[in-house]
Amino acid sequence: MAPVVVLWLAMCLGGTWAVDKGNFKTCDQSAFCKRQRALKPGESPYRALLETMELTNTRLTLQLINDNNKVRLLLELYRLQGNITRVKINELKPLKPRYEVPDVLIREPPTEPLSLLSQDENGVVLSLGAESQRVIVSARPFRLDIMEGREVLMSLNSRGLLAFEHLRMRKDTFSYKVTSTVASVWDYIKRVFTSQADPEAEKKEEADPANQAEAENVDEEKVEDGMWEETFKSHTDSKPNGPSAVSLDFSLPGVEHVYGIPEHADTLRLKTTDNGDPYRLYNLDVFQYELYNPMALYGAVPVMLAHNTQRTTGIFWLNAAETWVDISSNTAGKTVFGKMLDYVQGSSETPQTDVRWISESGIIDVFIMLGPKPKDVFSQYASLTGTQSFPPLTSLGYHQCRWNYNDQEDVKSVDAGFDEHDIPYDFIWLDIEHTDGKRYFTWDTHKFATPKEMLQGLMDKKRKMVAIVDPHIKVDSNYKIHNEIRSRGFYIKNKDGGDYEGWCWPGSAGYPDFTRIDMRDWWASMFAYDQYEGSMENLYTWNDMNEPSVFNGPEVTMHKDAMHGAWEHRDLHNTYGFYVQMATAEGLIKRSGGVERPFVLTRAFFAGSQRYGAVWTGDNAAEWDHLKISIPMCLSLGLVGISFCGADVGGFFKSPSTELLVRWYQTGAYQPFFRAHAHLDTPRREPWLFGPENTALIREAVRQRYTLLPYWYQQFYQAHRTGQPVMRPLWVEYPQDPATFTLDDEFLIGKDLLVHPVTEEGARGVTAYLPGKDEVWFDVHTFQRHNGAQNLYIPVTMSSIPVFQRGGSIIPRKLRVRRSSTCMEHDPYTLFVALNSQRKAEGELYIDDGHTFNYEKEEFIHRRLSFANNILSSLNLAPDAKFTTQSWIERIVILGASKPSKITLKAADGQESQVEFEFDASMSVLTLRKPGMNSGADWTVTLQ
């Protein structure tokens, strides 16, 4: 190991194992959070000026005034298609424009008509379409209530926590004094001219936002520390725009369960934050993160879901600045005494969750998604920010990564190791050491002297590679990428106008301004085969460190006063990683002339990142708790649109015990993104290094993944089409069963597979909750049938991965597991038909070429498989689509069947033939031998 590496490790990483909390701010150390959180619920100083209301067909606007400082805000209210209400609040006349997040919404959301139901001096009532939904705007104090019938679904500012720090001149500076003097003179002159007490003029004046100066005079707000400058550790944030935070509260009557706002290493169900810090959303490179706390991590999706047995709703707070979310509940932590008090006082309070969002800058732009079902919220959110990109099939296979595979020889021998041990894999990964001195888009000239040769070797085996490309660019005048970015002025600037420089892997580095479309276009062009030397079509990309990570920056990230054109980094920090992945994915698409689907993994993300590829949960550790937390972390991401999620199998830091490694493979095999990864300091851990027994266990887990690839692919196709998550919490499919609401040690893939991985050391058994009182579930390994709505104890051994198929479903598998997914392309399918108690089942089969965008041109096969009345049939769901496949149906396994006397296959042309079968009476399993029809054809199979 080169001593240089050791040196920077020591420099960058410090010497302890747990996260160094002192490196990251608490709410108290973040001036705006402290300021805002000091504000307690009470009567809001904001009042709606109903006379300013303007209602067009699709938009209502209304001014709000803060009676304390007379600053006016503009409220905009939209009814969006698909049962979404958008509430936007900005300063009516801000001193300078405030940041509104671009590029995250896939389009300007289409609106629907709003109509005025009633109006009086206390407020207005608007109709939200047909479902007897209304918005009540109350004037004094201002609040919004969204109702359905007589039921309040959500209230805004009901606790009076709307706060909008208007932009202002700095009072202790010379320019302020000049301006305020001029303004007061002007003010005086105006007063003289309007002294005839003209009520019209009076009103006009009140409505005149130019009275900012007057407002300032009224404003008794004291200047607090941290408004104009803030220092954390040795870093000073210059804050030239002063305080600019925004905050709003949401009350959710009848709600006890809220979810989402990733990324946090915490339980699926969000906790109340009264006794600690709020959940923080601020993309940070957290070294050795700690579990079960609300600290910020690498990514941020400001979307929260609220759920009860009746309804699911969502709040999307579109703001890219540092954000904190407080959650409180009137039921959580209520003591016996408290409940007794309720009883004595006769109050039977309905449960309620109160949420409060606080952001450092920007505006309030919130989308209220009204469900009512979980799937409705998913499509509503997808209609705003888009769906999961449809990944190449191969990226759903197994990925082998390590920091680092040392050289081409190493890559070759690891590749050979998979063949030798007959373990399939699709991708081998190269971390930062593959580059020439951490100059991305280059190769180490000694260790990776002939990258194309290496890539060709992988291609010959139908395998692929991912190489890392991080957004920090080494400042080096001999480095083409750096020179181009510098000469084009594409770097982010520091507050003094020079190119921002920070310390990262290559030493001193610049950070390209990915918020610029011209920068992104240029970046994308760098992935062209003739630009990215040594790249080939089986080389894909990994964007790490894109929070962005700046080793010597405040909280290991960029200074907030760095500049992206006219905007401060403060305004858009959380979208930096989103843009990096966007530009990279665009590059991979462009290099193939728009033909091939990209695959890009990112660590940082924001709302909308689902459109560009996969994410992983960052630098976890080889500990059992980290294995456990991978489930809620990915479930939370799935709820907010990001389905392609995984955790480093084995754990990144430290070295896993063999048992932990095996269990992690077994868990990871059933999570969307399946990649093993390891830190440079850890001993090697390729799957065959732990004795033949463990190699066999790992091989079996990986093979199970590969047999299920058709189902995974289908789930991703659905996610891409509809925005439904691939990996789902149970409550999403069983929304009326409260027993599912807090489960996060098991999950569903789609709606038909339930997985309860073993995540306890030395486990002898697990207890899985099988939901649905009308459901039956089949153990996919033994085919044993279990009733729903029960806690089932399952004894386990080291080879057990408890997985159940829902009765009523049909799941296609490919049982001929080969060395990579591409090798299995033409292989036949086995259909697993699990009958429900009505002896029915349904499923789908989706087939396309697996890697191009041709599916957008209707080049795919999409069929509905259904079993009812002893007839299994395949129906074309996309009659206009055209695609042919060599694959055929080699076997049909019907679970929960009874023995037929004969089975007849009827082909599309009406020709009939007998199908041989076997029946296992002990497990009621009927196996049809080699029916043999093409997977794309129409057919029926009749059991008699």
Next chain:
Amino acid sequence: MSCQYHQHLLLPLLLSLLTAGVSSVEVQRPRDRQFYEEGKPFTCLDNSATIPFDRVNDDYCDCKDGSDEPGTAACPNGSFYCTNAGFRSSFIPSSRINDGICDCCDTTDEYNSGAACQNTCRELGRKEMESLEKMAEIAKEGYRLKQLLIQEAKRGLEEKKKKLQDIQVTKKDLEDKVEALRTVKETAEQPEKEAKERHLKAWEDQKALIRMEKDMARMAEVFLELDDDGDGFVSVAELLSHSELNPDSDDSFTEAEAQVLLGGVDKVDTVTFEAVWNNIKEKYISEATADTTAPAETPQEEPFSDNDSEQYPEDDIPEEEDDDDEEDDDDEHDDGDYKTPPTPTQEKKDDDDEGTMPPYDQETQDLIDAAQKARDEFDKSERALREVDDQIRNLEKEISFDFGPNSEFAYLYSQCYELTTSEYIYRLCPFNRVSQKPKYGGSETNLGTWGKWAGPEDNIYSVMKYEHGTGCWQGPNRSTTVKLTCGKETVVTSTSEPSRCEYLMEFISPAICQEPSSLESYFHEHQEL
């Protein structure tokens, strides 16, 4: 259409098999052919089922052991036999049949995938033959060299054993000599000790005399200093001006206390003063020195004043950076402690006043010289004995060292072999240590010291393990595994670091070469087809 389709799919498969003249059954390993009898029901090789013959190789898995599909990919646990005429035959997992990747050099695994495979068996066979021949040649030569090494080692061992015997004889003589010289030394040291003690005693007596005279002189001086009025008496009043004489450290030095000091009288003359001198001399500060020392004492007390709080704000400024260099701060504190000057300088001065001991007289000096000579000779002989002991230990270690079954690795002992890579120079000193040194300057890193032979049980001498090298940051101590392979020379051929701080070194040596006969049988086994 389904049935036809299925036949469409299979027909070309079977046709291609048939037309190519390779019946699906013929793809079998010759010795298994007996089980696949055309037209007769087939019993799975694990006896799990019996199926009609048309279900053999029909692209559907009927047997649990996969034996019904030796020519298709239908069974997950099946295997396919590559005949590979011209090269080595082999088995591949049946999942590699028709996967578009050429596995068998005779291309038989890709009969229906459209993969453009070339028959490379002849070429591979030729290459393997060449390499086997080369290996055989190396092995033969290596084995010959190994025999020489063994003989050499044997000779070396005999020599060493002989040498050991010789040295052991020498050692006995030396031991006797040491004992004799010890007696001589002790005999010479006794009179030396006595003479030295005498000399010292005389000097001590003289010193006591000098000290007493000095004390008397100081007493007289003090008396004169105290006797302010020069009346030849020191009175209580005169004493009171010397507050340092206050016996208890309360505020006032009272007359009564002064009186006690003067032996209970109001004043004393020179004679009586001599009697009370002991009460006074320890604490007394001469008026001449008191003036200069007094102001020096005041600043020492100040740190206890309440100025402390005011000093903190100043400290606060650098404190922000403290997190990063806390250790540095600690160092500074330590330095501070060391810098505080030690006080006992005054005592030293007193000693100096008394002068140095006069040199020994001639007689004593002669005795000392004689004793020293005896001591030197004794030390010299003892050193020689220790050297011999070391030699014996080293020889014994080398003789008992595990240099392989026939000591064939003995020639590596106390040798070193280097390999230069693009960045480092690696150095392997067998049975001692492995190290790495940057090519362009920098210090050497220990990659492990000799641990043990660590090959597999049947070939333990094929791997050396070096352990407990320099520690890695947050990681293990460096260690190196050295893999030995047969060669004519002794060379380090490659180094790598497969896992951080775990090095792998390839090392060739004749000492590991196997007897060619055993290799030849291996060679024949693989050429049977």
